[in-house]
Amino acid sequence: MTGPLPGLEVHHQEAPDFYDRNPELADLLADSISPGERELLPKGWSILGKVIIVKIDPQIESLKARIGEALLEIYPRCSSVLLDRGVAGPFREPDREVIAGSAKTETVHREDGVVFKLDPAKVMFSAGNLQERMRMGRLGGGETVVDMFAGIGYFTLPMAVHSRPKKIIAIEINPVAYGYLAENVRLNGVDGIVVPVHGDCDLVTPRAVADRVVMGYVGTTDQYLDAAIAALRAGGALHYHQTVPEKLYPRKLEEDLAGAGERAGRSVKIERSARVKKYSPGILHAVVDARVDGAE
Ligand SMILES: C[S@@+](CC[C@H](N)C(=O)[O-])C[C@H]1O[C@@H](n2cnc3c(N)ncnc32)[C@H](O)[C@@H]1O
Numbered sequence: 001m002t003g004p005l006p007g008l009e010v011h012h013q014e015a016p017d018f019y020d021r022n023p024e025l026a027d028l029l030a031d032s033i034s035p036g037e038r039e040l041l042p043k044g045w046s047i048l049g050k051v052i053i054v055k056i057d058p059q060i061e062s063l064k065a066r067i068g069e070a071l072l073e074i075y076p077r078c079s080s081v082l083l084d085r086g087v088a089g090p091f092r093e094p095d096r097e098v099i100a101g102s103a104k105t106e107t108v109h110r111e112d113g114v115v116f117k118l119d120p121a122k123v124m125f126s127a128g129n130l131q132e133r134m135r136m137g138r139l140g141g142g143e144t145v146v147d148m149f150a151g152i153g154y155f156t157l158p159m160a161v162h163s164r165p166k167k168i169i170a171i172e173i174n175p176v177a178y179g180y181l182a183e184n185v186r187l188n189g190v191d192g193i194v195v196p197v198h199g200d201c202d203l204v205t206p207r208a209v210a211d212r213v214v215m216g217y218v219g220t221t222d223q224y225l226d227a228a229i230a231a232l233r234a235g236g237a238l239h240y241h242q243t244v245p246e247k248l249y250p251r252k253l254e255e256d257l258a259g260a261g262e263r264a265g266r267s268v269k270i271e272r273s274a275r276v277k278k279y280s281p282g283i284l285h286a287v288v289d290a291r292v293d294g295a296e
Pocket residue numbers: 090091092124126129148149150151152154155171172173174177199200201202215216217218241
């Protein structure tokens with residue numbers, strides 16, 4: 001997608017965000033904070049479009065407005081700063097608060113030739129999954145794909161834009177994320193390829209249609225493996241994202257897949273296991289690719 005987007009300002013950047021040990025933040029606040037507070041200042045932040053997203057140590061949360069203003073001074077092209085308190089619930093909704101700048105946090109992020117419109121105050125966008133988004137955009141071609149936890153189109157859009165499948169059925173349960181998914185499909189000019197579906201994967205995943213099924217991370221991804229395998233035609237590819245203690249990687253994930261294959265009476269052959277990113281201390285976010293044969 002290269003054309004202008006009416007009414008939207010697009011910001012180009014190499015990666016979805018960057019973490020920067022910028023001494024400027026400490027310098028800008030130097031006169032008004034103690035040396036102890038200085039030590040606790042954030043060492044990095046993310047930038048998505050025009051929005052800066054920062055985690056702040058709870059011990060210095062009283063400084064949040066000043067930290068936000070200082071970040072806007074460092075990045076004059078940005079318009080809002082969000083304090084990030086993590087992601088919660090099955091919809092993976094971020095807990096974020098505007099601490100400086102405009103209350104309007106909807107923005108447009110461009111990455112790998114794909115446009116993502118989103119409001120980072122309302123939906124998540126994981127910087128650490130960049131390589132995986134790029135990889136998915138270069139697999140297959142001419143296939144029917146089911147993206148089970150599509151979000152705003154994290155995997156659907158790079159696949160539709162770059163590998164030109166025949167069709168992608170992109171399923172999303174959260175109405176806000178679904179709204180952005182539908183809009184991003186239009187903005188990227190892939191409405192002839194992507195069919196956004198608003199619903200619960202457990203109820204709406206079609207059976208025996210897919211050459212490829214993508215299962216992004218939702219915390220309980222393993223509970224949807226039966227639906228994913230049922231969606232696949234014989235010989236189809238499955239991408240299973242899950243978190244796992246480092247010590248159990250990749251065995252635990254391979255066992256999840258083997259179990260689902262057994263329940264379905266189909267053969268599941270592991271083709272690749274990879275670490276996507278560190279999720280939390282001792283816990284990995286990983287992806288396993290498998291080939292599923294047998295009855296449709
Ligand atoms: C973490 S986000 C998308 C992950 C993305 N694929 C990635 O790895 O960057 C997961 C999405 O799945 C959606 N979701 C969770 N449970 C679902 C379900 N049962 N059916 C459909 N969508 C679901 C959430 O609302 C959320 O938008």
